[in-house]
């Protein structure tokens with residue numbers, strides 16, 4: 001078995017695990033996973049769940065005989081979402097935090113920043129984020145569409161280092177093991193190419209939306225951004241024993257780079273800066289020596305018309321020392337520059353964060 005290490009993981013749980021009969025949530029396959037989550041948190045690691053199951057759970061409460069219309073499915077999702085959350089909560093002593101997202105939320109720069117900050121805060125407060133698609137509002141072009149890809153987007157926005165996809169199959173096989181007895185498990189995928197997609201075939205179960213293909217798509221998105229991806233069999237208790245001791249009892253899709261170097265590359269080379277802020281030497285010292293976030297109190301001047309989430313240059317005494325994503329737009333930063341973080345809310349009437357640039361969103365030169 002491959003070995004792996006991780007610090008912050010997104011764990012995706014499909015309908016085949018949470019609603020194995022296709023209607024109603026069940027705890028049958030979740031106990032071992034819940035133990036794994038608790039043990040990992042106790043070991044100082046961070047976990048974000050992406051869970052399906054709202055439509056399946058809602059289906060058990062909506063008695064219809066015909067094929068459900070879109071509005072009926074959305075009603076099922078609304079009814080089932082609370083059942084799904086309750087199903088998770090009963091496994092944990094710490095709070096589960098419901099996060100419902102659509103593709104549109106992830107495309108919108110301001111909402112993207114807010115999602116990122118909120119996930120960070122939920123983790124800071126020792127709660128377990130449980131993410132699902134906001135099926136009640138999202139149709140077609142607004143949707144991610146399947147929770148494998150939603151898991152990948154969540155891993156990206158949460159800056160996770162690992163995506164673990166819990167399926168009802170052991171991993172990626174050389175052929176469909178349900179049809180071909182000679183099929184063997186592929187333990188490692190170094191690079192995702194057309195051959196790998198060729199192995200994926202169609203959807204695996206009738207309960208969820210995704211199949212192997214969407215899992216490979218998710219793995220491709222993640223590995224390209226430095227996030228290793230695992231496909232494991234969540235129905236087997238021993239899967240989680242192996243994961244706990246750092247072994248991969250399934251397929252490991254290796255990351256193409258480390259998350260920090262992928263992010264660094266993206267920040268340094270891909271993002272054009274939309275403005276500049278000047279900081280004093282005390283703030284520079286905190287950034288460079290302590291790896292701190294940039295507080296508004298250290299900002300002396302602001303140049304350019306940037307928006308929240310834009311990349312900006314950070315300058316001290318005429319030289320550019322960092323580049324980062326601003327948590328406030330230029331207009332508001334002008335109002336809070338030089339001020340204490342505790343005064344942000346009273347000056348602006350709102351507070352996105354108590355820092356101007358978070359250290360996770362900054363590269364130092």
Ligand code: GLU
Nearest residue numbers: 053054055146147208209
């Ligand atoms: N969001 C859907 C649900 O909770 C699941 C989508 C999927 O199975 O990929 O029912």
